[in-house]
Amino acid sequence: MTAPVTAPFLIIETGKPVGPMQRHGDFPHWIRVAGGLSRDAAVVVDVQGGEPLPVREGFAGVIVTGSGAMVTERLDWSEATAAWLRDAAHAGLPLLGICYGHQLLAHALGGEVGNNPAGREMGTVEVELLPAAADDALLAPLPPRFAAQLTHMQSVLRVPDGAVVLARSAGDPCQAFRWGVAAWGVQFHPEFSATHMRGYIRARKVALQREGLDPAAMLAAVGAAPEARRVLRRFVHHARGPARG
DSSP: OOOOOOOOEEEEEOOOOOGGGGGGOOHHHHHHHHTOOOOGEEEEEEEETOOOOOOOOOEEEEEEEEOSGGGGGOOOOHHHHHHHHHHHHHHTTOOEEETHHHHHHHHHHOOOOEEETTTOOEEEEEEEEEGGGGOOOOTTSSSSEEEEEEEESSEEEEOOOTTEEEEEEEEEEEEEEEEETTTESSOOTTTTOHHHHHHHHHHHHHHHTTTTTOOOHHHOOOOOHHHHHHHHHHHHHTTTTTGOO
16 A cells, blocks of 8 residues: 655755854754654755745645844745745745744735844743634643743834734744734744753843843743744644645
8 A cells, every 4th residue: 555645744944053053953844853854854945045945836835934134125035935935824834934934924915023022032931822812723722821032123014914913922922823814923933942041141141231230141041942942843743634635
């Protein structure tokens, strides 16, 4: 008997990890590990590096990585990716945007992205689920408050029409949103381990000090974020669900 063919996931690579952390691999590698995906279960397209996006048919779902770029720069590759994501979302393809991907998806669907009024949010941060998450396929099983790894300066300031905000933190009222039934954005990094988070804080030490923040205290506060990490596996499970064929 021939084994059933499982459709791969498309990982849209929008940037690289901060320099010192590249020795641990790239964002797609971190996402595959956290999401329980083997190398042959995902196709990676480096849009920041100029690679073209494929037709959307044939993929179980799409995951959009983080980036050092800013959505508000409206770079050509970013705007082209936003248009692709808008069409994919309207077609019902399961989508998960992470950090930059979260912001890009919101922008693609008509939301507003800009500098976070609270400034940089970085480190292991407590995220709180909102009532709308009670029946959400990805977030409902999580505890009402959970730790997550964060590093960002821009945020989703206004979600797209028809979207629901699912989670918040003290520094950002939109830590997660869902649009329709199959498109999600999460500001936090479910693919980050504590090692990744510490590496980012160390790499940003000078900038953090310049902003009046305490890198040493932030490093001391870093911890594991297993509940946030579960979001990736739940997305993979949801996208592969029997209802999707």
